[in-house]
Amino acid sequence: MEKDREALGLLFDHLDIGEDGVLRIAGQDCAALAARYGTPLYIMDEDRIRERCRSYLGAVRDAFGADGQVLFASKAASFKHIYEIMKEEGMGIDVVSCGEIRTALAAGYPLSKAYFHSNNKTDEDISYAMAHGVGTFVADNEEELYAVEKEAMKRGVTQKVLLRLTPGIDPHTFEAVATGRVDSKFGSAIETGQAEQVVKEALALPHVRLTGFHCHVGSQVFDSGIYLRAADVMLSFIAEMKARLGYEAEELDLGGSLGVRYVKTQPVLDYGSVIRSVGAFVREKCAGLGIRMPRVSFEPGRSIVADSGVTLYTAGTVKRIPGYKNYISVDGGMTDNVRYALYGAPYTVLPATKMTEPRTMKASVVGRCCESGDIIQEDVEMPASIRRGDLVAVLTTGAYNYSMASNYNRIPRPPVVMLKGGTSFEAVRRETLDDLVRLDV
């Protein structure tokens, strides 16, 4: 049965097929959703997002005790309602810009629980974040540390700061999203001695309180060994700083990156078991090094929201070039999902209204933008009967789709519709043509 579901592309347990062959998400009929809200349409299963928050928090607290934290990396999906969910679920958050801070603020999210990332915070960013009481800044480098000190001094406050370090680990994932290596644009390297230098400087700053260290190894990590290696390097560094500088970090943030399933060849990762194995390792390692166990945080973004999301499109032109290739054009594209164009990201694409028909035609599913790279996915298996007006669903679009959306070709961005307890509502409305000209003076 599970095999049959996989063969049909039903990668997650909230997906099934109605008697009429139409894809359902959390029991709700895709065709009805498309009729009500229009296409392209971002759908997110709110119950599934909340369940994920709870299981993450439960696992982190089991593994690290009551002060273990889960910070939702909100760049994965940033809009007001998501921050409301995070507030209600007791999640921390990461923010990377004033825009994300402003959105969290609009949701009434308590910013003292927010961590401010980014590899280049401007003076304006720093001032805005401090004015609104963002709890912790994650300083990427030395220069930023001084900029934070300057602003904190001006305001007469002491700012909590974590230092972002690069543990020198290549997570064997896409090069473009590998961020934990020594030559990364993010963080200060442990290996080169630069990290220690920055720690010394941070400790000398009167308005900065260095609470500990942060690392983030990359993206789409399926191997828990990566986290053990990162924790190993980071804890050894904490022990070294204790021995050499008499400074013992209170907090260790191990970043995000846990993998999600885009296609059936990728595994279903048990996040709880990854976290528990890191917990056991950290306890043992701290005991061995003779250091206190720091407060441990994880920063999952993708793995909180990605598989709650489905994008629905309406097929337009179906073009067959005999002997070459078939194309199915949809009413969205790189404006609502740029990830294939950006780095060849895989996706599962389904004939949402013809789920039970044999899929005998291979086609590229492409968008409607004026770019030949505007592709959602290539070599998708579709029913030969697919035609204009049929619905096409793309799975696992809850992360880095809406948040990366653009208005290229002056295409309005789709709404985000939440599914909750058998009902649905717009969390973000559809952009109108008037919205598109509202900034033009």
Ligand SMILES: *Cc1c(COP(=O)(O)O)cnc(C)c1O
């Ligand atoms: C992007 C990012 C995350 C989240 O990564 P995911 O792959 O979405 O889990 C966490 N921490 C930092 C610093 C990031 O830049």
